[in-house]
Each structure stands twice: as C-alpha cells, then as structure tokens.
Amino acid sequence: MSVLETATSAEPSAAVSEMLDLLGLRYSVGPKHLALPGPNAAQWARAADLALRAPDHGGLRPFRFVVVGDGQRSALSDLFALGAQQRGQGPEEVERARARAFNGPGLAALVARVRDDVPDVPAHEQWVCVGAALMNFMNALHLMGFGAKALSGASVSDRAVHQAFCVPGERLASWIIAGCPKRAAHPKGDVSASPVISHWQAGQL
Ligand SMILES: Cc1cc2nc3c(=O)[nH]c(=O)nc-3n(C[C@H](O)[C@H](O)[C@H](O)COP(=O)(O)O)c2cc1C
Secondary structure, eight states: OOHHHHTTOSSOOHHHHHHHHHHTTOOOOOGGGEESOOOOHHHHHHHHHHHTTSOOGGGOOOEEEEEEOGGGHHHHHHHHHHHHHHTTOOHHHHHHHHHHTTOSSEEEEEEEOOOSOOTTSOHHHHHHHHHHHHHHHHHHHHHTTOEEEEEOOGGGGOHHHHHHHOOTTOEEEEEEEEEEESSOOOOSSOOSOOTTOOOOOTTOO
16 A cells, blocks of 8 residues: 555554654754765755645745756855855855855755735744745655755855845745765754653643
C-alpha cells in the first residue's frame, strides 16, 4: 500500500512510520559537509511546491525562493564583498565575505514579504507562514536525500545584496545551502527530552 493510500488512516502504516522516522532525522548540514551535486532545477521546484503547503492565513503567500545558479556565484561574491566593505570590514574580512558566496553546492535565497496592511493577518502570522515554508522546503530537500542549512549572517542585511534580491516591501530572510551530505546529519544538542508539548488544564500554566 502506498503512503498516499494510507495518508488518512488513524494508525500509521509502516510506510508512513518510516517517513516520519526519516523526517525526524532532518538536521542541518553545514557547507563543509556538503558535496556536489546540489539540487537541480526540478528538485528546487519540487521543494518550493512543498513550501506552498505551509499554513497561509489569507493566502498572502509571504515568501518566495530565488535559486542562485553556479554561473551567478561570482556576481554574488562581488555583492558580498561590497557589503563587507560598506560595513567597514578590512581586506581579509572582505575576502572572506566574497568566498562565502561560493558556500554550498546549491544555494537559494528565501525572500519574505510581510505586509502591515492586512488587518486580519498580523505580521507574526505571516512570519509563522514564512518559517513553515522554510521548514517544508528543507524537509523536501531532506526527503530527496540532500543535506541543507539555513544561514543568514550579515550579508542578508547588506544594502547591495538586499537590492539585488528584493523589491520594496520584501526582506531577505535567509540563504539556504544544499548538497549531498558527506556524513550522516546529526543533532547539535540533546534532543531526547520533549519539552515542547503539554496538555492544557484549566487554571494551570
Ligand atoms: C532564518 C534562519 C537563519 C539562520 N542563520 C544562521 C546563521 O547565520 N548561522 C548559523 O550558524 N545558524 C543559523 N541558523 C540556524 C541553523 O540553520 C540551524 O537551524 C542550527 O544550526 C540548528 O541546527 P538544526 O537545524 O540541525 O537543529 C539559522 C536558522 C534560521 C531559521
């Protein structure tokens, strides 16, 4: 029986359990631990399709992804270097910033557009949607066998970088690097405890 056929049953099938186990193994993989190839155009697009399944109050779609192809890395590195210069960094740091544009076999930007003119959908709800989109995007990459990591750093706030990716009202929220993991991804800290869920009882916090 396929995962699709069992998707509505109360008891998870073996296939669904396996999928949940696999999702539970998603950890970030940094650029040092990623090898070629990165996702191809169809794989990036599939991940973006999954991002569209994020809960989106009002259907505002407050996010989009921009893939930076190999041929564009050099132009991006010039922008990173310019940004570092404008932040007053010295020559060594400027060169490090330039090199960061080549991080990761695959690179995409997450651009957020959080509006303040929608009375029923406050900004925090739109940011939740952006985060959920990022998570679905990264989970899709993980299920396709890629390692990935969201990285912001100073470059996302650099004026030149911002102007190259965003129209007015948008913000560069994060970079996403992706590639083939050279080793199994692993948790950064203790993940055994589950302190993030409880069952509410009236009168108790
Ligand atoms: C929008 C966003 C930006 C991030 N930027 C950075 C960053 O610049 N540097 C960094 O070390 N981690 C950054 N992180 C955190 C890592 O992506 C990652 O989540 C963290 O290292 C924990 O690893 P895990 O995903 O395996 O739990 C960012 C996370 C998000 C959601």
